[in-house]
Amino acid sequence: MNKKSRVNVKKISVYGMITAAAIVLSWLEAQIPPFFPIPGMKIGLTNIIVVIALYKMGSGSAMAVNVLRILLVSFLFGGPSALIYSLSGGMLSLLVMILLKKTGKFKMISVSIAGGIFHNVGQILIAMLMTDTTSILWYLAVLWFAGAVSGTLIGILGNTLLKHLPDSIFK
Amino acid sequence: MKKGILKRVKYDIFLVGILITVGAAVLLTAVFNGQGGEYVCIKTDGEVSAVYPLTENRRVVINGANGTNLLVIENCQAYISEADCPDKLCVRQGKISMKGQSVICLPHRIVVEITGQEQKDNSDIDVIVK
Incomplete structure:
Protein backbone atom coordinates (compact mmCIF):
# COMPACT_ATOMS: atom_id res chain seq x y z
CA MET A 1 0.00 0.00 0.00
CA ASN A 2 2.68 2.40 1.04
CA LYS A 3 4.84 1.41 -1.89
CA LYS A 4 1.99 1.85 -4.33
CA SER A 5 1.26 5.39 -3.20
CA ARG A 6 4.95 6.28 -3.46
CA VAL A 7 5.01 5.05 -7.04
CA ASN A 8 1.98 7.17 -7.85
CA VAL A 9 3.55 10.27 -6.35
CA LYS A 10 6.59 9.65 -8.50
CA LYS A 11 4.42 9.17 -11.55
CA ILE A 12 2.61 12.44 -10.88
CA SER A 13 5.92 14.25 -10.44
CA VAL A 14 7.29 12.86 -13.69
CA TYR A 15 4.14 13.86 -15.58
CA GLY A 16 4.30 17.33 -14.05
CA MET A 17 7.99 17.71 -14.81
CA ILE A 18 7.74 16.57 -18.39
CA THR A 19 4.67 18.70 -19.07
CA ALA A 20 6.48 21.70 -17.55
CA ALA A 21 9.44 21.04 -19.83
CA ALA A 22 7.07 20.98 -22.80
CA ILE A 23 5.58 24.33 -21.77
CA VAL A 24 9.03 25.89 -21.41
CA LEU A 25 9.99 24.66 -24.88
CA SER A 26 6.75 26.08 -26.31
CA TRP A 27 7.49 29.42 -24.68
CA LEU A 28 11.01 29.32 -26.09
CA GLU A 29 9.66 28.58 -29.53
CA ALA A 30 7.14 31.41 -29.29
CA GLN A 31 10.08 33.81 -28.76
CA ILE A 32 11.66 32.83 -32.06
CA PRO A 33 10.14 34.78 -34.96
CA PRO A 34 8.34 32.44 -37.37
CA PHE A 35 10.95 30.83 -39.54
CA PHE A 36 8.58 29.92 -42.34
CA PRO A 37 5.93 32.42 -43.41
CA ILE A 38 3.13 29.91 -43.28
CA PRO A 39 0.40 30.20 -40.67
CA GLY A 40 0.58 27.58 -37.97
CA MET A 41 3.99 26.35 -39.01
CA LYS A 42 6.58 25.89 -36.29
CA ILE A 43 9.79 24.01 -35.66
CA GLY A 44 7.95 21.84 -33.15
CA LEU A 45 10.54 21.79 -30.37
CA THR A 46 7.87 20.53 -28.00
CA ASN A 47 7.65 17.32 -29.97
CA ILE A 48 10.97 16.30 -28.39
CA ILE A 49 9.08 15.89 -25.14
CA VAL A 50 6.35 13.86 -26.78
CA VAL A 51 8.90 11.57 -28.44
CA ILE A 52 10.74 11.09 -25.15
CA ALA A 53 7.47 10.40 -23.32
CA LEU A 54 6.55 7.87 -25.99
CA TYR A 55 9.83 6.00 -25.69
CA LYS A 56 10.38 6.25 -21.95
CA MET A 57 6.85 6.12 -20.59
CA GLY A 58 4.76 4.38 -23.23
CA SER A 59 1.86 5.22 -25.55
CA GLY A 60 -0.77 6.04 -22.93
CA SER A 61 1.49 8.36 -20.97
CA ALA A 62 2.70 10.07 -24.13
CA MET A 63 -0.93 10.68 -25.10
CA ALA A 64 -1.71 12.12 -21.67
CA VAL A 65 1.33 14.42 -21.72
CA ASN A 66 0.52 15.43 -25.30
CA VAL A 67 -3.07 16.41 -24.52
CA LEU A 68 -2.00 18.24 -21.34
CA ARG A 69 0.73 20.26 -22.98
CA ILE A 70 -1.46 21.17 -25.97
CA LEU A 71 -4.27 22.38 -23.71
CA LEU A 72 -1.95 24.31 -21.37
CA VAL A 73 0.17 25.86 -24.10
CA SER A 74 -2.85 26.87 -26.17
CA PHE A 75 -4.49 28.52 -23.16
CA LEU A 76 -1.24 30.24 -22.18
CA PHE A 77 0.12 31.45 -25.51
CA GLY A 78 -2.49 30.88 -28.18
CA GLY A 79 -6.15 31.24 -28.81
CA PRO A 80 -8.96 28.85 -29.66
CA SER A 81 -7.73 28.48 -33.24
CA ALA A 82 -4.23 27.62 -32.00
CA LEU A 83 -5.83 24.91 -29.87
CA ILE A 84 -7.60 23.33 -32.82
CA TYR A 85 -4.47 23.38 -34.95
CA SER A 86 -2.22 21.98 -32.23
CA LEU A 87 -4.73 19.34 -31.27
CA SER A 88 -5.24 18.02 -34.79
CA GLY A 89 -1.53 18.11 -35.63
CA GLY A 90 -0.38 16.76 -32.29
CA MET A 91 -2.90 13.94 -32.15
CA LEU A 92 -2.41 12.72 -35.72
CA SER A 93 1.36 12.91 -35.29
CA LEU A 94 1.35 10.96 -32.04
CA LEU A 95 -1.07 8.33 -33.36
CA VAL A 96 1.17 7.69 -36.36
CA MET A 97 4.23 7.50 -34.11
CA ILE A 98 2.51 5.10 -31.70
CA LEU A 99 1.49 2.79 -34.56
CA LEU A 100 4.96 2.85 -36.13
CA LYS A 101 6.65 2.21 -32.80
CA LYS A 102 4.28 -0.68 -32.06
CA THR A 103 5.48 -2.51 -35.18
CA GLY A 104 8.91 -2.59 -33.57
CA LYS A 105 10.61 -2.38 -36.94
CA PHE A 106 11.62 1.25 -37.07
CA LYS A 107 14.35 3.33 -35.49
CA MET A 108 13.33 6.29 -33.39
CA ILE A 109 14.50 8.77 -36.01
CA SER A 110 12.22 7.32 -38.70
CA VAL A 111 9.31 7.32 -36.29
CA SER A 112 10.06 10.96 -35.52
CA ILE A 113 10.26 11.87 -39.22
CA ALA A 114 6.84 10.34 -39.83
CA GLY A 115 5.56 12.16 -36.74
CA GLY A 116 6.89 15.50 -38.01
CA ILE A 117 5.24 15.03 -41.40
CA PHE A 118 1.88 13.99 -39.99
CA HIS A 119 1.93 16.85 -37.50
CA ASN A 120 1.82 19.20 -40.47
CA VAL A 121 -0.65 17.04 -42.38
CA GLY A 122 -3.03 17.20 -39.42
CA GLN A 123 -2.71 20.95 -39.21
CA ILE A 124 -3.26 21.45 -42.90
CA LEU A 125 -6.39 19.30 -42.89
CA ILE A 126 -7.84 21.62 -40.25
CA ALA A 127 -6.62 24.72 -42.12
CA MET A 128 -8.42 23.38 -45.16
CA LEU A 129 -11.66 23.14 -43.20
CA MET A 130 -11.25 26.51 -41.48
CA THR A 131 -10.29 28.62 -44.48
CA ASP A 132 -12.44 26.65 -46.91
CA THR A 133 -9.51 26.30 -49.26
CA THR A 134 -9.32 23.10 -51.21
CA SER A 135 -6.18 23.94 -53.15
CA ILE A 136 -3.81 22.86 -50.45
CA LEU A 137 -1.39 20.94 -52.63
CA TRP A 138 1.28 23.65 -52.44
CA TYR A 139 1.06 23.92 -48.70
CA LEU A 140 0.96 20.19 -48.33
CA ALA A 141 4.09 19.80 -50.47
CA VAL A 142 6.04 22.47 -48.59
CA LEU A 143 4.88 21.35 -45.16
CA TRP A 144 5.48 17.71 -45.96
CA PHE A 145 9.20 18.30 -46.44
CA ALA A 146 9.41 20.86 -43.65
CA GLY A 147 7.87 18.26 -41.34
CA ALA A 148 10.39 15.70 -42.50
CA VAL A 149 13.27 18.06 -41.73
CA SER A 150 12.00 19.01 -38.27
CA GLY A 151 11.17 15.36 -37.58
CA THR A 152 14.76 14.43 -38.43
CA LEU A 153 16.19 17.08 -36.10
CA ILE A 154 13.85 16.06 -33.30
CA GLY A 155 14.71 12.41 -33.87
CA ILE A 156 18.44 13.16 -33.52
CA LEU A 157 17.95 15.37 -30.45
CA GLY A 158 15.52 12.93 -28.86
CA ASN A 159 17.86 10.00 -29.47
CA THR A 160 20.73 11.83 -27.78
CA LEU A 161 18.53 12.83 -24.85
CA LEU A 162 17.18 9.29 -24.43
CA LYS A 163 20.71 7.95 -24.09
CA HIS A 164 21.52 10.40 -21.31
CA LEU A 165 18.27 10.33 -19.39
CA PRO A 166 18.40 7.45 -16.90
CA ASP A 167 15.43 5.10 -16.87
CA SER A 168 15.17 5.50 -13.09
CA ILE A 169 13.66 8.95 -13.60
CA PHE A 170 10.66 7.49 -15.39
CA LYS A 171 10.19 4.07 -13.85
CA MET B 1 29.87 -4.68 -41.20
CA LYS B 2 28.35 -2.21 -43.57
CA LYS B 3 25.89 -4.80 -44.80
CA GLY B 4 24.85 -5.41 -41.20
CA ILE B 5 23.99 -1.76 -40.69
CA LEU B 6 22.01 -1.69 -43.92
CA LYS B 7 20.08 -4.75 -42.84
CA ARG B 8 19.27 -3.23 -39.47
CA VAL B 9 17.85 -0.07 -41.00
CA LYS B 10 16.18 -1.63 -44.04
CA TYR B 11 12.68 -0.94 -42.71
CA ASP B 12 13.69 2.62 -41.95
CA ILE B 13 15.06 3.15 -45.45
CA PHE B 14 11.82 1.71 -46.79
CA LEU B 15 9.66 3.99 -44.62
CA VAL B 16 11.64 7.18 -45.27
CA GLY B 17 11.77 6.28 -48.96
CA ILE B 18 7.98 6.02 -49.11
CA LEU B 19 7.55 9.28 -47.19
CA ILE B 20 9.91 11.15 -49.54
CA THR B 21 8.24 9.62 -52.61
CA VAL B 22 4.77 10.67 -51.46
CA GLY B 23 6.06 14.19 -50.69
CA ALA B 24 7.69 14.42 -54.12
CA ALA B 25 4.47 13.18 -55.74
CA VAL B 26 2.46 15.89 -53.97
CA LEU B 27 4.99 18.52 -55.07
CA LEU B 28 4.96 17.33 -58.70
CA THR B 29 1.16 17.28 -58.74
CA ALA B 30 1.11 20.83 -57.40
CA VAL B 31 3.54 22.01 -60.10
CA PHE B 32 1.71 20.08 -62.81
CA ASN B 33 -1.66 21.49 -61.76
CA GLY B 34 -0.16 24.96 -61.42
CA GLN B 35 -0.16 25.76 -65.14
CA GLY B 36 -2.81 28.10 -66.46
CA GLY B 37 -3.38 30.41 -63.52
CA GLU B 38 -5.53 33.27 -64.80
Missing part, protein backbone atom coordinates in the same frame (compact mmCIF):
# COMPACT_ATOMS: atom_id res chain seq x y z
CA TYR B 39 -7.45 34.88 -61.98
CA VAL B 40 -6.76 36.19 -58.52
CA CYS B 41 -9.59 35.10 -56.30
CA ILE B 42 -10.08 36.80 -52.94
CA LYS B 43 -11.95 35.00 -50.21
CA THR B 44 -12.89 36.66 -46.96
CA ASP B 45 -14.38 34.47 -44.26
CA GLY B 46 -14.58 31.58 -46.70
CA GLU B 47 -16.67 33.47 -49.24
CA VAL B 48 -15.39 34.69 -52.59
CA SER B 49 -15.52 38.48 -52.42
CA ALA B 50 -13.74 39.47 -55.62
CA VAL B 51 -11.95 38.07 -58.65
CA TYR B 52 -9.37 39.95 -60.69
CA PRO B 53 -7.48 38.90 -63.81
CA LEU B 54 -3.85 38.08 -63.06
CA THR B 55 -2.71 39.84 -66.22
CA GLU B 56 -3.78 43.35 -65.20
CA ASN B 57 -1.70 45.35 -62.75
CA ARG B 58 -3.65 46.77 -59.83
CA ARG B 59 -3.63 47.49 -56.12
CA VAL B 60 -6.61 46.51 -53.99
CA VAL B 61 -7.37 47.04 -50.34
CA ILE B 62 -9.01 43.93 -48.88
CA ASN B 63 -11.20 44.36 -45.83
CA GLY B 64 -10.82 41.27 -43.69
CA ALA B 65 -12.33 40.15 -40.42
CA ASN B 66 -10.13 42.28 -38.15
CA GLY B 67 -8.21 44.59 -40.46
CA THR B 68 -7.07 45.29 -43.98
CA ASN B 69 -4.49 43.91 -46.37
CA LEU B 70 -3.12 45.59 -49.49
CA LEU B 71 -3.07 43.22 -52.44
CA VAL B 72 -0.81 44.08 -55.36
CA ILE B 73 -1.11 42.40 -58.75
CA GLU B 74 1.74 43.15 -61.13
CA ASN B 75 3.54 41.31 -63.92
CA CYS B 76 1.19 38.32 -63.55
CA GLN B 77 2.12 37.92 -59.91
CA ALA B 78 0.03 38.64 -56.85
CA TYR B 79 1.24 39.45 -53.35
CA ILE B 80 0.23 41.19 -50.14
CA SER B 81 2.46 44.26 -49.79
CA GLU B 82 1.05 45.66 -46.56
CA ALA B 83 -1.17 44.41 -43.78
CA ASP B 84 -2.12 45.44 -40.26
CA CYS B 85 -2.30 41.91 -38.92
CA PRO B 86 -0.02 41.12 -35.97
CA ASP B 87 2.13 38.42 -37.53
CA LYS B 88 2.60 39.77 -41.10
CA LEU B 89 2.89 36.20 -42.31
CA CYS B 90 0.77 37.05 -45.34
CA VAL B 91 3.32 39.67 -46.45
CA ARG B 92 6.16 37.22 -45.96
CA GLN B 93 4.46 34.50 -47.99
CA GLY B 94 5.65 36.35 -51.08
CA LYS B 95 4.49 36.36 -54.67
CA ILE B 96 2.17 33.79 -56.16
CA SER B 97 1.39 33.11 -59.80
CA MET B 98 0.66 29.40 -60.24
CA LYS B 99 -2.82 27.94 -60.13
CA GLY B 100 -3.65 26.63 -56.67
CA GLN B 101 -1.09 28.80 -54.88
CA SER B 102 -2.50 30.98 -52.17
CA VAL B 103 -1.59 33.57 -49.60
CA ILE B 104 -3.42 33.12 -46.33
CA CYS B 105 -3.87 35.72 -43.61
CA LEU B 106 -5.38 33.78 -40.73
CA PRO B 107 -5.90 36.76 -38.36
CA HIS B 108 -8.00 38.55 -40.97
CA ARG B 109 -9.44 35.32 -42.40
CA ILE B 110 -8.39 36.27 -45.91
CA VAL B 111 -7.32 33.86 -48.63
CA VAL B 112 -5.89 35.13 -51.90
CA GLU B 113 -5.79 32.33 -54.40
CA ILE B 114 -4.75 31.88 -58.01
CA THR B 115 -7.42 30.14 -60.03
CA GLY B 116 -7.70 28.97 -63.60
CA GLN B 117 -10.06 29.57 -66.47
CA GLU B 118 -12.92 27.58 -64.97
CA GLN B 119 -13.31 30.12 -62.17
CA LYS B 120 -14.99 32.48 -64.62
CA ASP B 121 -17.95 30.18 -65.09
CA ASN B 122 -18.54 29.78 -61.38
CA SER B 123 -21.85 31.47 -60.62
CA ASP B 124 -21.08 31.94 -56.90
CA ILE B 125 -18.93 34.96 -57.64
CA ASP B 126 -20.29 38.40 -56.85
CA VAL B 127 -17.84 40.54 -58.78
CA ILE B 128 -15.55 39.89 -61.68
CA VAL B 129 -13.57 42.98 -62.45
CA LYS B 130 -12.46 43.08 -66.04
